Amino acid sequence: MVKEIARFSPKITTLADGTDALLHMTDLIGEEPGPMVGISASVHGNENCGSQAILDLYRILKDMKIKGTIRLLPVVNAGAMVVNSRFNPIDQRDLNREFPGDPNGTFSQQLAAAVTKDFLGVIDAHIDLHSGTDRPTVDYVYFLNDEKLSRAFGSKLLYRPDDGKQGTKFGGTTKDVTMPRGIPAAVIELGGGVVDQGPYIERIIKGVLNMLRQLGAIEGEVEAAPSQVVVNEIAGIRPTKGGWVEPLSPPLGGEMKKGDPLFRVVSPYTFEVLEEAVCPFDRGIMIMGHLTRNIVEAGDYGWMVGNMEGATS
Numbered sequence: 609m610v611k612e613i614a615r616f617s618p619k620i621t622t623l624a625d626g627t628d629a630l631l632h633m634t635d636l637i638g639e640e641p642g643p644m645v646g647i648s649a650s651v652h653g654n655e656n657c658g659s660q661a662i663l664d665l666y667r668i669l670k671d672m673k674i675k676g677t678i679r680l681l682p683v684v685n686a687g688a689m690v691v692n693s694r695f696n697p698i699d700q701r702d703l704n705r706e707f708p709g710d711p712n713g714t715f716s717q718q719l720a721a722a723v724t725k726d727f728l729g730v731i732d733a734h735i736d737l738h739s740g741t742d743r744p745t746v747d748y749v750y751f752l753n754d755e756k757l758s759r760a761f762g763s764k765l766l767y768r769p770d771d772g773k774q775g776t777k778f779g780g781t782t783k784d785v786t787m788p789r790g791i792p793a794a795v796i797e798l799g800g801g802v803v804d805q806g807p808y809i810e811r812i813i814k815g816v817l818n819m820l821r822q823l824g825a826i827e828g829e830v831e832a833a834p835s836q837v838v839v840n841e842i843a844g845i846r847p848t849k850g851g852w853v854e855p856l857s858p859p860l861g862g863e864m865k866k867g868d869p870l871f872r873v874v875s876p877y878t879f880e881v882l883e884e885a886v887c888p889f890d891r892g893i894m895i896m897g898h899l900t901r902n903i904v905e906a907g908d909y910g911w912m913v914g915n916m917e918g919a920t921s
């Protein structure tokens with residue numbers, strides 16, 4: 609049993625309908641001293657696997673012996689989650705490009721500032737749960753500043769981004785707060801797609817519990833990771849035309865040769881093949897893809913392929 613469960617909901621701002629926009633957090637406070645580990649999900653509102661996993665983790669963790677405090681922020685971007693959108697509907701911004709935020713800015717910038725003040729700016733370690741959406745499915749973990757922590761999640765595939773490139777391409781993510789603070793941080797990408805999310809949510813729960821062991825927040829031996837592949841380069845391949853996208857790639861984690869098919873886009877109206885995409889690397893590994901035939905627009909998230917050249921274990 610935890611010593612105390614404390615809920616608090618700081619106000620972000622006032623909405624036009626007169627209600628308060630709140631950030632809902634729950635602290636599971638242990639009997640013994642230890643780190644404050646923050647677990648967050650749904651920074652992107654259309655990636656709710658992590659929010660579901662945090663609900664289940666809450667039910668498990670509240671009856672466990674905890675060292676320190678586990679601060680749960682199950683839904684970072686509530687307004688985006690309820691409309692199943694990556695972007696917040698008030699300002700159409702991507703919250704995960706706005707950190708550390710601005711208390712005098714747009715809604716997403718104010719939300720980012722509130723998350724920085726009461727969550728990212730005070731925790732001692734951060735686990736951020738992302739997933740695919742209701743279209744593509746994804747399965748990998750980022751290396752940020754604590755490789756042991758990232759490995760403890762137990763995914764087969766990990767990604768060590770080239771920092772310069774990553775910084776330019778994806779500024780304003782939660783790591784823009786956690787990395788300068790020097791706290792261990794990991795970003796998980798698991799789940800999504802038009803398939804049963806149950807197995808992915810189970811894996812998130814198992815992986816996060818192992819990370820909590822690694823951080824010393826709960827008792828027990830850290831489970832050894834399976835054999836892992838660390839890629840340094842990922843190619844994002846998006847459909848450039850809209851229509852039915854039909855997957856032709858191996859399952860996630862599967863390997864391919866250069867030129868092996870990834871997907872084709874077919875017109876729902878004329879049945880013509882509009883586009884075919886292939887593996888860009890001599891040896892590629894599947895990180896993200898659509899698992900079923902789905903409707904896509906030009907430029908939608910499609911496939912991600914890791915480069916096995918230069919990959920390490």
Ligand SMILES: [Zn+2]
Binds near residue numbers: 651652655738739
């Ligand atoms: Zn995301």
